Amino acid sequence: MRVKICGITRPDQGATIAALGANALGFICVQQSPRFVDAIQIQQIQQQLPPSIARIGVFMDTDVETIAQVVKIGGLTAVQLHGGESVEDCQAIRDRLPQIELIKALRIRRTWELEMAADYTPAVDWLLLDAYHPEMGGGTGKTLNWESLQSFKPDKPWFLAGGLRPDNIKQALKLIQPDGIDLSSGVEITPGEKDLVAVQSLFAHINGA
Numbered sequence: 398m399r400v401k402i403c404g405i406t407r408p409d410q411g412a413t414i415a416a417l418g419a420n421a422l423g424f425i426c427v428q429q430s431p432r433f434v435d436a437i438q439i440q441q442i443q444q445q446l447p448p449s450i451a452r453i454g455v456f457m458d459t460d461v462e463t464i465a466q467v468v469k470i471g472g473l474t475a476v477q478l479h480g481g482e483s484v485e486d487c488q489a490i491r492d493r494l495p496q497i498e499l500i501k502a503l504r505i506r507r508t509w510e511l512e513m514a515a516d517y518t519p520a521v522d523w524l525l526l527d528a529y530h531p532e533m534g535g536g537t538g539k540t541l542n543w544e545s546l547q548s549f550k551p552d553k554p555w556f557l558a559g560g561l562r563p564d565n566i567k568q569a570l571k572l573i574q575p576d577g578i579d580l581s582s583g584v585e586i587t588p589g590e591k592d593l594v595a596v597q598s599l600f601a602h603i604n605g606a
C-alpha cells in the first residue's frame with residue numbers, strides 16, 4: 398500500500414518521514430495554503446530523499462506551464478490536481494508531462510459525486526478521494542463517510558484522504574481497502590510542521606504493532 402504524507406515543508410522532516418516508512422511525500426504548491434512551498438524549497442527537500450520515494454506536487458487549478466516548471470525545478474515524480482480541473486485539463490497535463498504520474502483528487506460532498514471518478518480514470522494514473530470543505534482546498538482534517546466508499550471500485554488505483562490519523566487508520570482500513578492512504582493534518586503539530594511521533598505511531602498502527 399502507498400502511504401503519502403502530505404504538506405512537507407522542511408528537508409529534515411521529509412528525510413525522517415521517508416526513513417519512518419512513507420513511500421510518497423506531498424508538497425503543497427497552492428499559495429493560499431499555510432503549507433505552501435515553492436519550487437526551490439521542494440528542490441532542497443527532495444535532495445535529502447531516497448530516489449525510490451514518490452515526490453508529489455499538489456496543485457489547484459494551475460496552468461500547465463507553471464506545473465511543468467515546478468516539476469522540473471522541484472524534481473517531482475507526480476502531480477496531484479486538487480482543484481476543479483476537468484478531464485480535458487488532466488489530459489492536457491498528461492500530454493505535456495507524459496513521464497509524470499498524474500493523480501486527480503475528488504473532494505466528495507455527496508456520495509453520488511463518486512460517479513465522477515469514471516470520467517477521470519482514462520486520463521489519470523491514480524484517483525484520490527478527499528473530504529469537501531467550503532473554504533479550504535485540503536488539509537482540513539475532515540473525514541469522508543467510509544461506509545459509503547465500500548463499493549467504490551474505480552478502474553484505477555486510489556488514495557483515501559481526509560482526516561486520517563494514527564488513531565483512526567485501522568478502523569478506516571478495516572472498512573475499506575484503498576490502494577494508498579494520504580495524511581496531512583492528522584500527523585501535524587501546526588500546518589506544515591509535522592509531528593514525527595505521530596508519524597511513527599501511524600506506521601506502528603498500519604504494521605499492526
Ligand SMILES: O=C(O)c1ccccc1NCC(=O)[C@H](O)[C@H](O)COP(=O)(O)O
Nearest residue numbers: 403430534535536537538559560581582
Ligand atoms: O494541505 C493543504 O494545505 C492543501 C491546500 C490546498 C489544496 C490541497 C491541500 N492538501 C491536499 C492533500 O493531499 C491533503 O493531504 C489532504 O487534503 C488530506 O488532508 P487531511 O485531512 O489534513 O489529512
